[in-house]
Amino acid sequence: MQNFAEELRHAMVLILSGDRDLWEIVLLSLRVSVFAVLIAAILGMPLGAALAVGRFPGRRGVIILVNALMGLPPVVVGLLVYLCLSRSGPLGVLQLLYTPTAMIIAQVVLVTPIITALTRQTVETLNAEYAEQLRSLGVSRLASVPTLLWDGRLSLLTALLAGFGRAIAEVGAVIMVGGNINHVTRVMTTTIALETSKGNLALALALGVILIALAVSMTACVSLLIQRSDVEGLHHA
Template sequence: MQDFGAAFGAAFQLVISLDPDLIEIVGLSLRVSLAAVVAAAAVGLPLGAALAVARFPGRGVALVALNSLMGLPPVVVGLLVYLTLSRAGPLGPLGLLYTPTAMVIAQMILVIPIVAAVTRQTVEDLKDEYDEQLRVLGVGPAGMVATLLWDARYSLLTALLAGFGRAIAEVGAVIIVGGNIAHVTRVMTTAIALETSKGDLALALGLGIILLALAIGVNAAVMGIRRTAGHAAFA
């Protein structure tokens, strides 16, 4: 086990010198998580807005289910994706298991409920405020969804950032479907777990520093977007 002081010094040196292994791991982490958030947004934004606008039998059950899915255990998601992509699974012939694509799928499933639930609440609040105006203008359900999504764009960006924070920090699902293979599927969280177990604290701390910086950056972006949204509302 390395001395803590030496380990921190070595970790900062890895970050400052842009160590190739560290940059490769960080780059893969960002690509996987950003792809997962984009895919989750394509599903979650219209789904959440549709649930906010539409009224149908069983809507209450659908909302309860959606809110419950926000607490999906990552390891359970990883197991389900693993079974689906394994050789005996329905998508086994595609050969996606232990690839970055498998990790994108797992993270996307985890992020979709967050994006959809926040979108539903945000759009429903706006609908209550503008419902009469939209009806007077003869805006149909599809047009209402598009209008409210655009009007809520700043608030919805915070939902996407929250989803990115969930995705980038995920370890349970991605280690199951990705396998933590060096130079193939090793991302920051899985690398930190592995290097810590090996006693190589320098790389683990270096990655931890970057992960913490990303978390701070995401929170700062959320605050900035909320401030911008507040100014836009009073403009």
């Protein structure tokens, strides 16, 4: 217990002293995960909304597939991305393997199904509520997508939060395609795994504290936004 308290004290010193290596790892993690979530949102939100309002043959099968892809094993994603980006792979000429870009690609593959599925659920609920009103105004199904996405923007923040949580906490895929190279592709999760195996618990704990703080603060912000929106809605009503 005393050893743990000492390591935790060292961890807090690393955080509060602005340790250069520590914050380099944190900033790279944030950069990779934020870019991955933004790209996944650009791809997943329109797709999820289209699945919610669209009617086409095979729609139910596509929805089942998207839901199934939410549980993609990260190591399998890492393997597939690795094979695509390796020298003998179809994208090997781009020389992206063991770069932050490769890590972003892996995270996009993991996060896009999550955002797509959660967006579909949100927009489908809103569409059931507003469909008749939108049709009476002459708005087609596809034309209603931007309106429904905007109306459900606060609920969709939860989808983005879920995607960010999956991305920032990822280990298997990013270590396979990034290589955990110091000052190049070393992010929080891979560093925690490495430093724990080396017995450097202070750095691992410091990164763990920051990860938890990020998760709690982002969840709190989204909850406050939703709560504020509900209060404003009651006032307007």
